[in-house]
Amino acid sequence: MRKWFCLLLGSVVLMSEALAGGVGLGATRLIYPDDARQVTLNIRNTDRQSPFLIQTWVDDARGNKNSDFVIAPPLFVLKPESENTLRVMFTASGLPQDRETLYWLTAKAIPHTSARSKNTLQLASANRIKMFYRPADLPVSPDQAWGQLSGSRSGDRITLNNPTPYHITLALLQVQGKEVQGVMVPPKQSLTLPGRYPGASRFSYRVINDFGAWSKTYTATLK
Template structure:
């Protein structure tokens, strides 16, 4: 009589250590799991958008949990993600479908939310009694809801920014209808933290040492790539 072979069933640990990571390269990674983009552009009025998710691990299953948060970090009730919870096997790909079901949003500028995807690795039952630390990692990427009839394309937004300095601070004004993310942000030789300027708004950042100098930065385009360095003045 032949013995039946059974695939070992994964066990999902109840207690995990969570580490939040913000993807800045070709994809946002969480353990062996990677999102297919570092930002999502959701055309306002569309029924849904899709985002691929892959498991590059050779032998690990992951339990994936995804949700959308408001800018304050609270879970938003205005989105439905399917599937919200699923297991992805080694060397496999799945697709997250994101649907906005909330009230009307401004039609003259973008709105921003944050897509969260948590990857929890499986463990063998035989290892549960040992001193093994299982780490669940969490990727967070920006989700922009973009009205369809904005007067200018997003690629033009960085060139509309103006800057002024004073009192050891720099203020960046954004008259465009788009969020603009600033990286490699410098005033003279002082590096400033990566920042994001809201549409039709301004952002003031303290300059280390209070020094003055030329203001320069790169921005992040719709594909997650850095644009060429540009200088900013009033």
């Protein structure tokens, strides 16, 4: 067991969205309803030969480790071609009740080291997904919120405004038909897009929903 913990301290970490080193999570995002006692997330090792030591934790929106949630089990061995279930439990209080709060859930996979490979560099990998704490009784549903995004232009800069209580993650964002890198607009906040868009009068977008799928296309006029 000691070799696992040596790797835990000294491994190089590679981040990906939902699949890393043969280990994958069962979702690309996780919603934690305010009234839930816990939520679950599957984690699977698709490698036919190698076990992995799995370490799990939660970071806040800025990427700092956070104790608002407990994940069980926090540390375990995932055997080849096997699956386990992570149980996520909220243990804090005092979060805003008028909007979602963003966290990041990480599952780090450290590969097994055999006697033959002990002198080689072992690369740990990690699955990192968004987790949203969602209060009960928000005034609109997520799918009602997606179409409420608005935009304004000041000179050749464009600012998107999200008046809703949800984080709106945009995919296939286009300004005047020109594709722009997707962004996430926090609830009840505005975000200025990188780049300049002289003469732009409209924008369109699709939203990544709770299940990781894309919504229909929404189009809006810049004010």
